[in-house]
Amino acid sequence: MSVVYVESGAGRLTFGDIAMACTIGRGGACLAAHKREGDGCTPLGTWAIWGVLLRPGKVEATGIRLPWRWVRANDGWSDDIADPAYNRPVRLPRAFSAENLIRSDDAYDVIVVLGHNDAPPVPGRGSAIFFHLSEGRPTAGCVAVERKDMLRLLPLLKPNDVMEIV
DSSP: OOEEEEETTTTEEEETTEEEEOBOBTTOEEEGGGOOTTSOOEEEEEEEEEEEEEOTTTSOOTTOOSOEEEOOTTEEEEOOTTOTTTTSEEESSOSSOEEESSOSSSGGGEEEEEOSSOSSOOTTSOOOOEEEEOOSSOBSSOEEEOHHHHHHHGGGOOTTOEEEEO
């Protein structure tokens, strides 16, 4: 097991000898127990790295060792606390609120799914905490890096790796 370290206060991500700038949520960092849906806070803690979602035509899948799949046009992630599928991947359209995984910007060209609030999900404790590409501004609670940095790091990640946000 290897650890991706995120120093939230410094805006720095390290993995072994590799270091890069990163962005966290607009609400800063918070204890996972204090995380609430929509607060823009990045939860502190150690989170499993489950796998990768890639946008077809935007990035190559070469060398990825984590489980991965292509994002499809109707892929979403439930962010509705009333949804029985809260903080889970869902198909769109749907009767409950869900984030569309196909965005107009490039932030979700690469989505590394983190194991925050997923065993089991507690409604309202935060959904869709991802590691994704930088939007040039703070995230909604995720960790983000520039495309070149993500593409350098992605092939190095493997099953059982974790992200520790401090």
